[in-house]
Amino acid sequence: MDISEITIEGDTPGIAWRLPVFHFKGNDSRAPTVYIQAALHAGELPGTALIHFLCERLRHAEAEGAIAGSLTIVPHANPIGLAQLHFGELQGRFDLGSRANFNRDFPLIPLEKRDTLLADLDRFSATDRLKRKLLHMALGADLVLDLHCDDESLQYAYIDTAFWPEASDLASALSMDAVLLSDGESSAFEEAVGYAWKHEGAGERKTSLPGRLSTTLELRGTREVYPEMAAADAEGLFRFLVARGIVRAVSEPLPAFAGPAAPLDNIEMIRAPEAGTVLFHRDIGDRVEAGERLATIVTRPGFPDGAIEVRAPQAGLIVTRVSSRFARRRGDLMKIACDSPSRANRKPGTLED
DSSP: OEEEEEEEEOSSTTOEEEEEEEEEOOSOTTSOOEEEEEOSSTTOOHHHHHHHHHHHHHHHHHHTTOBOSOEEEESOSOHHHHTOEETTEEOOSBOTTTOOBTTSOOOOOOGGGGGGGGTTGGGSOHHHHHHHHHHHHHTTOSEEEEEEEESEEOEEEEEEGGGTTTTHHHHHHTTOSEEEEEOSOSOSHHHHHHHHHHTOSSSSOOSOOTTOEEEEEEEEETTOOOHHHHHHHHHHHHHHHHHTTSBOOOOOOOOOOOSOEEEGGGEEEEEOSSOEEEEESSOTTOEEOTTOEEEEEESSTTSTTOEEEEEOSSOEEEEEEOSOSEEOTTOEEEEEEESSOOSSOOOSSOSOO
């Protein structure tokens, strides 16, 4: 394993961030190449823990000459966000300087313009330079895995329909509880990678990309960072690498993915109709029926009419839930994966900011 380091100079004097990058060189030019990063939202650490255990497995495979396809791995992709610790709370989702989401506003360019990402970098802020360097590395690979987590959550993945159902092997290897089939219409990291591939070369936009994959893996909730979980997730990802021919090892065939694969249009975003204290009646992993009570919002504590109920608009699987027990008006409460499209209007792209 070779280790290099990217330096991101700060926007004020005396500040710089260092980004370690691990490289495993493959010995078969025909094998797929892989890019894996974790913690683009700096406080989302299950992926960083997964990478710690995965690299141990890969070092053993490397010693045995079993690395067929080259891998580039960034254990913590956002040192800028990791430094934003304010009053004991890590603020790693949004850049405090620009107020931009660290996982939005990636450049949308065709693959042949990849090298323009590194041109005239001094014109850009530190955060944008970081984004451009991450995207440049990713566009050198065939398979791109962006490791995130949600708040309180099942294990699930966002996978563009251009990669489905071929990518069901990844969902199976990691025992995903659900897959959310995205439309590739945002500037998030994984969708910027997909955009470059879809618009590669002349001709119409590609709608299917066999042999390639760019995905966001949501590795449960922010607090679920345990050695046993991380080791199990690393083992699952290792099985995927074996199944795709990146690592040569004896492995059982992957079973078919048995979980739901729901288009984003079928996701019910449950939001609080009023501000107040949230009393949840159902948990992640529960299957609910239409009209079932999901939560009570205590809007006026102590008053006879001081609470309202939130009910399921249709049947489905509760995939995520917020950990905060106070909600603002229209604040997110849950995601429910359903068999039918939601009646609520959804703008193209990601479900949340």
